[in-house]
Amino acid sequence: MRRRISAIAVTAMAAAASLALVQPGSALAQGPGQVTGLQAVQGEGFATLSWDPVEGATDYQIERTPVNAADEVTGSARIVGLWQPTRTVRPDAPTFADSGFVLGERFRWRVRARFDTTAQAFSEPVFGTTVPQWGEGPGASMRTQFEQTNGAQYTSDLNEYAYTAALDAASDRVRVVEIGRTVQGRPINMMIFGNPEPLPSAARISATPTALIQCNVHGNEPSMREACLILARRLAFSDEPDVLASMAGRTILIVPTLNGDGRAADTRGNIHGQDLNRDHSLLREPETKAFAAMLRDYTPDVAVDGHNGDSEDLPVLGPRHLNVHEPVYAEIKNNLIESRIYGNAAAAGWWAGPYSNGGASQETILRNTFGLKSILGILSENRGGAGPTRPGATAAENENRKSYGQLWLARQLLDYHRESLPAIQRLIADSIAFQRSNEGPVVFRGAYPWPPFPPLLSAPDVDAPTPELTLEDPPCGYFLTPQQFAGANPDGTVERRLRLHGIAVERAPGYVAGGNGYLVRLGQPLRGLIPPLLDGQAVEPMVAGTRLYEFQPSADGPVLCGRPA
Numbered sequence: 001m002r003r004r005i006s007a008i009a010v011t012a013m014a015a016a017a018s019l020a021l022v023q024p025g026s027a028l029a030q031g032p033g034q035v036t037g038l039q040a041v042q043g044e045g046f047a048t049l050s051w052d053p054v055e056g057a058t059d060y061q062i063e064r065t066p067v068n069a070a071d072e073v074t075g076s077a078r079i080v081g082l083w084q085p086t087r088t089v090r091p092d093a094p095t096f097a098d099s100g101f102v103l104g105e106r107f108r109w110r111v112r113a114r115f116d117t118t119a120q121a122f123s124e125p126v127f128g129t130t131v132p133q134w135g136e137g138p139g140a141s142m143r144t145q146f147e148q149t150n151g152a153q154y155t156s157d158l159n160e161y162a163y164t165a166a167l168d169a170a171s172d173r174v175r176v177v178e179i180g181r182t183v184q185g186r187p188i189n190m191m192i193f194g195n196p197e198p199l200p201s202a203a204r205i206s207a208t209p210t211a212l213i214q215c216n217v218h219g220n221e222p223s224m225r226e227a228c229l230i231l232a233r234r235l236a237f238s239d240e241p242d243v244l245a246s247m248a249g250r251t252i253l254i255v256p257t258l259n260g261d262g263r264a265a266d267t268r269g270n271i272h273g274q275d276l277n278r279d280h281s282l283l284r285e286p287e288t289k290a291f292a293a294m295l296r297d298y299t300p301d302v303a304v305d306g307h308n309g310d311s312e313d314l315p316v317l318g319p320r321h322l323n324v325h326e327p328v329y330a331e332i333k334n335n336l337i338e339s340r341i342y343g344n345a346a347a348a349g350w351w352a353g354p355y356s357n358g359g360a361s362q363e364t365i366l367r368n369t370f371g372l373k374s375i376l377g378i379l380s381e382n383r384g385g386a387g388p389t390r391p392g393a394t395a396a397e398n399e400n401r402k403s404y405g406q407l408w409l410a411r412q413l414l415d416y417h418r419e420s421l422p423a424i425q426r427l428i429a430d431s432i433a434f435q436r437s438n439e440g441p442v443v444f445r446g447a448y449p450w451p452p453f454p455p456l457l458s459a460p461d462v463d464a465p466t467p468e469l470t471l472e473d474p475p476c477g478y479f480l481t482p483q484q485f486a487g488a489n490p491d492g493t494v495e496r497r498l499r500l501h502g503i504a505v506e507r508a509p510g511y512v513a514g515g516n517g518y519l520v521r522l523g524q525p526l527r528g529l530i531p532p533l534l535d536g537q538a539v540e541p542m543v544a545g546t547r548l549y550e551f552q553p554s555a556d557g558p559v560l561c562g563r564p565a
């Protein structure tokens, strides 16, 4: 809340400064196309500009000019953004989140409407000092490499380890644990936050409300990672009411860098070239193995997986795999994304929309794996480079804008967890019960719909289910031979990888091919993940198990899914 109070104070100052510049009679000079009502409210790493809409305007240009404390211009004016009414759920209430500047600097902003491409007169200016980098208490002196260079450099692996270790040492609220190692041996750390201190074990955390931020899986997409490290300092040291509330009776997990080797090499994949966000079901790599075990042990309620790409400021997408419990998909799409995130983004001035660069129903993608594990999780992207609506002058300006946009998004997830917890917990319980019931068809691939919204955007893939990728009458389980289950495998045994997911396996009597083996029932919490992993008809199976049905006699006897007839 302190952030908001200071923002209001700055706005009041800006309004006073603006009023002082307005000469008597200037209102009469306004043309019909001139923007009025411009205001600036300072956020963390961005300033929300809002103004009254101009009748018939095609779009609006936002100008930012550096000024000194006396509001004298000290640098050149630049158009830093283009606001289009098609890019928001509130086209009649224009707002633009100006971002990319060096935090703490002071600016003059003006906005002008355009009719087609014909620019109208600029609005009266507003002035404001942007909110400096946050840091209080022991956090006052701690800054990441990214912050020290104002976005010109990403935080290195060594700087990340030193920074997170310093947070751990200075704050009782955070504990850093190593959840695994990358191929090249880099620690995969997780920061565990709680107030006054984090709960002591994964089991205790699993039994209580928990939110997860996964910050960097594609090594060349580091902006959420920087947001996570900045957020971590606030969680460690801030006494602001909303920060304390986000930790009240709950745990926040932050994994800054799942793909440390890829981050160090600035590559999408890990050092094997494997796209780790296409490996959250098969678990062929040490990084995804570690992450799956963490999900199994800590069972977060809500989660975000951070990336950057696509064309909006903040593209987001939820689980779409059809094996996800339908109310989970609907809650994330309708309530979390299209109501809360799009609505709040419109108020703050970010352009949010559905991520549309493919990736619909693959169970290998984390936002889908989250849903299949009854976690309410989303993908969060952002606009990778500069463009007409965000013509960042420098790479650092773009990186600042991306990371502070992701910081805003990450805090949306924490707010959602805090404000909707009872509904979230009910939905998770319902999802687990639904999966355990093993009722209804399952698919190997196939997506819930996600139509374009707002209308300017292209839609995500349709990816509708097809008959050959659907089991209308699912089996009660899969039989695996000892060789299938425990046989040597360069990706790790099936036994180990199912255990990392937390998929329950039973020893089964030998009714297939005359030998003993193993039974994986569908009626369990991870039901939706099992056919894509264990059915030979699946697109990317781990192994081709034998389908078992309750009432179909087999050649060797009537024992099916462990039930004697």
Ligand SMILES: [Zn+2]
Pocket (backbone or CB within 6 Å): 218, 221, 306, 307, 308, 309
């Ligand atoms: Zn990505």
